[in-house]
Amino acid sequence: MKQLRRNFLKLSGGAGAMAVAAAAGLLKAGSAWAAPWNKSAFESKAVADVQKSLGAATLIESKEITITAPDIAENGATVPVAVTSKIPNTQSISIIAENNPFPLAASFDIMPGGDSYVSTRIKMGKTSDVRAIVKADGKFYTAAKEVKVTVGGCG
Amino acid sequence: MHLTRREFLQIMAVAAAQGMPLTSGSAFAAARSGELYTLGKAPGNVTLMHFTDCHAQLLPVYFREPDVNIGVGDALGKPPHLVGDALLKHFGIKSGTREAHAFTYLNYVDAARTYGKVGGFAHLATLVKQVRAQRPGALLLDGGDNWQGSATALWSNAQDMIDASKLLGVDIMTGHWEFTYGAKRVQEVIAKDFKGQVEFLAQNVRTADFDDPVFKGYTLREINGAPVAIIGQAFPYTPIANPRHLVADWTFGIQEERLQRTVDEAKKKGAHAVVLLSHNGMDTDLKLASRVSGIDAILGGHTHDAVPQPVAVKNRGGTTLVTNAGSNGKFLAVLDLDVRGGSVKSSRYRLLPVFANLLDADPDMAALIKKHRAPYEAKLSEKLAVSEGLLFRRGNFNGSFDQLILDALLETKDAEIAFSPGFRWGTSILPGEAITLDDVMNMTAITYPQVTVSNITGENLKSLLEDICDNLFNPDPYYQQGGDMVRVGGLQYACNPTLKIGSRISDMRLKGKAIEAGKTYKLTSWAPVAEGATGEPVWESVTRYLRDKKSIKPPVLNRPRVTGIAGNPGMTAS
Numbered sequence: 210m211k212q213l214r215r216n217f218l219k220l221s222g223g224a225g226a227m228a229v230a231a232a233a234g235l236l237k238a239g240s241a242w243a244a245p246w247n248k249s250a251f252e253s254k255a256v257a258d259v260q261k262s263l264g265a266a267t268l269i270e271s272k273e274i275t276i277t278a279p280d281i282a283e284n285g286a287t288v289p290v291a292v293t294s295k296i297p298n299t300q301s302i303s304i305i306a307e308n309n310p311f312p313l314a315a316s317f318d319i320m321p322g323g324d325s326y327v328s329t330r331i332k333m334g335k336t337s338d339v340r341a342i343v344k345a346d347g348k349f350y351t352a353a354k355e356v357k358v359t360v361g362g363c364g
Numbered sequence: 365m366h367l368t369r370r371e372f373l374q375i376m377a378v379a380a381a382q383g384m385p386l387t388s389g390s391a392f393a394a395a396r397s398g399e400l401y402t403l404g405k406a407p408g409n410v411t412l413m414h415f416t417d418c419h420a421q422l423l424p425v426y427f428r429e430p431d432v433n434i435g436v437g438d439a440l441g442k443p444p445h446l447v448g449d450a451l452l453k454h455f456g457i458k459s460g461t462r463e464a465h466a467f468t469y470l471n472y473v474d475a476a477r478t479y480g481k482v483g484g485f486a487h488l489a490t491l492v493k494q495v496r497a498q499r500p501g502a503l504l505l506d507g508g509d510n511w512q513g514s515a516t517a518l519w520s521n522a523q524d525m526i527d528a529s530k531l532l533g534v535d536i537m538t539g540h541w542e543f544t545y546g547a548k549r550v551q552e553v554i555a556k557d558f559k560g561q562v563e564f565l566a567q568n569v570r571t572a573d574f575d576d577p578v579f580k581g582y583t584l585r586e587i588n589g590a591p592v593a594i595i596g597q598a599f600p601y602t603p604i605a606n607p608r609h610l611v612a613d614w615t616f617g618i619q620e621e622r623l624q625r626t627v628d629e630a631k632k633k634g635a636h637a638v639v640l641l642s643h644n645g646m647d648t649d650l651k652l653a654s655r656v657s658g659i660d661a662i663l664g665g666h667t668h669d670a671v672p673q674p675v676a677v678k679n680r681g682g683t684t685l686v687t688n689a690g691s692n693g694k695f696l697a698v699l700d701l702d703v704r705g706g707s708v709k710s711s712r713y714r715l716l717p718v719f720a721n722l723l724d725a726d727p728d729m730a731a732l733i734k735k736h737r738a739p740y741e742a743k744l745s746e747k748l749a750v751s752e753g754l755l756f757r758r759g760n761f762n763g764s765f766d767q768l769i770l771d772a773l774l775e776t777k778d779a780e781i782a783f784s785p786g787f788r789w790g791t792s793i794l795p796g797e798a799i800t801l802d803d804v805m806n807m808t809a810i811t812y813p814q815v816t817v818s819n820i821t822g823e824n825l826k827s828l829l830e831d832i833c834d835n836l837f838n839p840d841p842y843y844q845q846g847g848d849m850v851r852v853g854g855l856q857y858a859c860n861p862t863l864k865i866g867s868r869i870s871d872m873r874l875k876g877k878a879i880e881a882g883k884t885y886k887l888t889s890w891a892p893v894a895e896g897a898t899g900e901p902v903w904e905s906v907t908r909y910l911r912d913k914k915s916i917k918p919p920v921l922n923r924p925r926v927t928g929i930a931g932n933p934g935m936t937a938s
Contacts, residue, residue, distance in 0.1 A: 279617050280842045283603040289615070336865075357843055359604065360831050 250303075250313050256340070259305055259313045265342055265349035271296060274341050274352035282333060285358040290314075291328040296345040299325035303344075306356075308337035333358050400462075400722060401491060403498045407712050408702025409588040411499035412639060413492060415506060416665030417691035419513025419541075419789040420525050421806070422733045424484035424720035426476050426792040427692045428756040429670055431469045434926075434934040435647075436861050437839025441933050444646045444669030444688055450933035455672040466694070466717035467670050473754055473794055483693030483718050485528050485733060486725035491696050491718055492532060493726065499700070501588045503535045507665035507689065508598065508643045512541035513789050515744055515805035516736055521545060524736035526557050531732055536563045536583060540599030540606075540643045540666065544811045547611050554579075565596025565641065567626050568619040578614055581626050584635055590703035593635035595626055595659075597642040599666055601845045607812050609895040618648065618842060620656060627658040637703045639663060645846035646688040650677055657681025660708045661699060664688045666846045668758065668788040670695060674713050687713060691789060694718055744805070747798035748910035753918025755799070757790035757807065760836065760935075761859075761926070762851045765790060765807050767919035769902065770853030772909035773888045777817050780874060781825070781855045783889035786832070786848030795918075799910055804903050808890075814899035815890045823881040826869055829857065834865040853922060855879070860928035871925070 250262035260268070277291040292302050302325065303316040314331035331339075333356060340353040435445025446454050448468050457463050465475035466482070496502055510529060511522035522545055529537070542550055554564045567581030582595040600618045603611055627638055637660050642649050645667040653662055657679045670690035677684050689697040700712040737744070757763035766784045773782040790807040793799060820828075829852075835845040849859070858871040872879035879885070890902040910916065929935060 277621075281601055281604055281845070283601075283608060283615060283617075355843075357834075359835060359845075360828060 247316060250316065251311065253313060254311060256305060256307050256312050259303075260342070263303055263313075263316070263342060263344075263349070265344070268342065268349050268351040271343070271350035271352055274343055274350060276339060276341050276352055276354040278339050278354055278356050280355075281357045281359055285333045285335075287330045288333050288339075288356060288358075289328070289330050290339055290356075291326065292341040292343075294319075294325035294341075294343045294345070294350075296325070296343055296350055299343055299345045300347075301344040302327050303342040304329065304331060305340040305342065306331055306333050306337045307340060307353075308335050309333060400719070401494050401716060403495065403698065403700075403714070406499055407700050407710060408704075410590050410592055410637060410701040410703050411495070411502035411587075412592075412594075412663065412699045412701070413495055413502055413504045414641070414663040414687070414689055414697040414699065415488070415504075415693065415695065416643075416663075416689045417507065417509040417668055417789065418483070418485075418693040419509055419691060420511060420517035420522075420809070421483055421513060421693045421791065422485045422516070422524065422528060422736070424481035424487060425692055425694075425806070426481055426794060427483070427694050428472050428476075428754070428758060428792045429467060429469050430759040432760040432926075432935045433669070434760055434837070434861050434929055434932055436837050436929075439647055439650075439839075439841070443671050443673075443675055444667065445932075445934035447934055448936050457672065462719070463672075463717065466719075467672055472756075472792075476792075476794055479719060480721040482720060484720050484725070485532060485693065486727075486730040487720045487723040488693055488696060488718050489532050489726035489729040490723045491716065494723075495696070495698055496533075499698070502698075503585065503587065503594075504533050505594065505641050505663055506534045506537035507641055507663065508537060508539040509541045509665065509691075509789070510537065510539075512544060512811075513692075513806065513809060515802060515809055516740055518805070518809040518811065519740060520736060521549060522553070524733075526553055527736070528729065528732060530557065530561055531729055534562050535585075536565060536594050536596070536641060538566050538596035538598050538641050538643055539564065540602055541810075543598075543602050543611050544606050545610075546811075547614060565594065566598035567595055567623055568600060568616055569598050570615050572613050572615045575615075582630050584630060584633060587703075590636055591634045592637045592639065592701075592703065593627075593630035593633075595623070595630065595638065595640045597623070597640055597644055599643040599846075600648070605845050605847060605893075607893045607895065610811070618644065618652065620652065623652075624656050624658075627656065631658060636706050637701055637708050639699075642666075645841070645844065646671065646686065647841035647844055648846070649686045649688075650675060651841045653677035653684035653686050654679050656684075659684045660701065661685040661711070662687065663697065663699065665691075668692075670715065672715050685711060685713070687715075689715060692791060744800060744802040746801050748801060748804065748907055749799050749914050749916050751793050751795065751797055751799050751916045753795050753916075755793040755916075755919075757792075758788055758848075760786075760848050761923040762849075762921050763790075764919045764921060765793070766851040767853070767921050768916060769807065769890075769906055770851060770922070771919060772906045773815065773890070773902075774853050776905045776909055777815065777888040779817060779854070779886045779888035781820075781885055781887045782853035783887065784851040784853070785889075785891045786836070786850050788846075788848055799916065801903070801907060804906050804910070808901075808903045808906065810891060812891055812893070812897070813901040813903065814892055814897045815888060815902050815905055816892050816897055816899045817886065817888045819884045820887045821881065822872070822879040822883050822885065825855070825879060825885065825887070826872060826881070829869045829872075830865050833859060833861070833868045837861040837868065838865070849924075852924075856922065856924070858925040858927055861926070862928040
């Protein structure tokens with residue numbers, strides 16, 4: 210079945226596969242294809258500007274946010290990052306790679322009643338804190354985890 | 365044991381000072397040679413034998429332990445970051461003894477001549493049989509880095525090691541350098557050669573696309589009536605420290621949360637003892653043990669630390685013993701556990717040095733080794749040159765055999781600067797001995813051996829050194845990769861391990877002249893992790909150099925000026 214799943218997606222190819230996967234319920238809720246594009250946030254070059262564009266003037270550190278990401282990236286071009294928010298009424302989850310030229314990597318709107326869990330892959334040029342900003346009940350919460358991007362070799 | 369009263373009292377005093385229970389086994393320090401391998405009455409019902417990082421050394425070798433193994437942050441002055449006298453003192457081992465020789469570099473050449481070579485699968489096989497006779501039902505665990513490190517392993521696609529491991533009676537293994545033979549080869553061996561005999565475990569390897577497990581994560585074995593779970597942990601940074609394209613579809617990592625779930629599941633299924641067979645490296649295992657609960661012991665490898673006694677780490681579930689069992693077939697660890705009433709009541713650990721002179725070669729294993737070596741024997745035994753000095757690799761900064769490789773690369777590639785990776789495997793050669801192709805391969809046999817030449821700016825040189833240095837000295841073990849610092853030829857620099865990335869490397873000079881950020885320098889190195897690199901295999905450059913020189917003077921070690929660590933017991937004052 211697992212191999213079948215893999216082959217199926219390969220055959221389906223690219224964006225088509227994503228749509229099929231979504232329809233088949235393979236993608237978690239909250240992918241929010243139709244969310245409006247926050248142009249200024251994604252084009253911001255500084256974390257402070259991203260924050261501003263997201264409307265997150267003040268951030269509250271929260272232990273209710275779990276960031277799952279590698280300590281050292283295996284491949285900076287595609288770093289798997291997952292964020293879980295246990296904060297009630299989570300409305301959106303944004304992922305920021307602080308040292309990227311454009312720090313905001315992704316932003317997800319969470320539908321009411323959906324799992325507050327998102328998983329994606331982001332590109333990282335160098336070692337950085339990966340920060341999650343969670344909007345819940347109109348307030349903004351945050352947590353961060355360092356992901357190291359390093360040259361290889363020397364095992 | 366024939367101890368004098370004075371020796372006995374000394375040992376007891378040291379053991380007490382260390383807070384060790386009297387069953388801790390350091391008392392074997394005074395054992396006479398023939399009794400080194402007499403285990404005495406089993407303190408429990410379960411015994412696990414463990415060896416790790418043998419690096420394909422089928423024949424006995426010399427292996428010098430490091431004189432530099434610096435611990436920073438919380439690791440300062442604690443095992444495994446103790447060398448020489450500091451290590452002996454900590455573990456209560458008397459200097460000038462056979463055991464002192466096994467665990468330290470002290471008086472290395474004379475002691476090596478006295479006590480002879482270590483390891484070798486035929487001798488290891490005899491010891492494994494001796495332990496099995498004393499501890500019926502004991503399992504044999506291999507922590508990985510078994511398939512790589514010699515010519516015969518490389519040229520037989522690891523078949524010699526696979527056959528030898530099966531004959532040795534390995535029950536369970538995990539891996540690291542095994543993966544450098546490619547994902548397909550690993551899976552083929554598990555499906556065919558290992559089937560029904562060796563279980564390959566790794567809870568932390570998943571497919572990159574769907575996060576599916578690639579290997580079985582743990583196994584539940586009944587040992588003399590006690591259900592024991594063994595969990596496998598492959599080297600978490602394989603796709604970073606080694607070429608990622610060799611395992612392109614797999615993802616690794618420490619996977620702490622998944623490990624906790626695996627421990628909990630094993631206990632739910634009835635495990636009374638849980639042991640992690642780990643290739644994390646000792647620093648990583650020590651941190652892991654403080655954060656994951658329910659593991660009774662971590663049998664560790666990767667960092668090649670020969671640690672005589674376990675470190676007990678407290679966590680919210682109790683205590684986890686963390687061990688590291690050296691390298692190159694030099695040691696066999698024996699962990700006795702008393703598993704009663706659903707849990708581990710007590711334990712005893714010994715790290716037995718495998719002295720070839722004290723253990724007869726097992727005839728079946730000797731025959732197997734001979735068979736595998738036969739096609740290459742003549743080629744491998746060619747004497748390329750004679751070494752006037754001691755050649756070794758292990759140590760945080762540079763070893764004399766690496767210096768020899770650097771000298772060879774600088775000359776044969778006509779470069780200004782040479783880099784050689786900070787590998788921890790590789791054997792030692794005593795002064796006056798011949799250097800054979802076998803020896804050169806023991807230092808270089810990898811599946812990506814190309815020598816490359818490139819131009820690099822001073823700025824990039826600095827960031828490269830900073831990056832590699834952080835892999836070694838980041839105070840958070842989860843950011844360490846377990847190798848030593850890249851060995852550097854031509855270039856001089858200073859290094860302060862206690863600072864942060866970006867600040868550790870300073871005073872970079874080439875022939876006395878400061879390196880300029882914008883200037884370009886000709887750099888040669890080997891073992892490229894990028895796909896598609898071309899260049900001659902490094903052993904060809906080194907072999908040509910040796911044949912040309914015929915006699916090798918003791919290499920002048922180019923080590924950085926190390927600052928900021930005065931009094932660190934991981935480095936001997938010189």
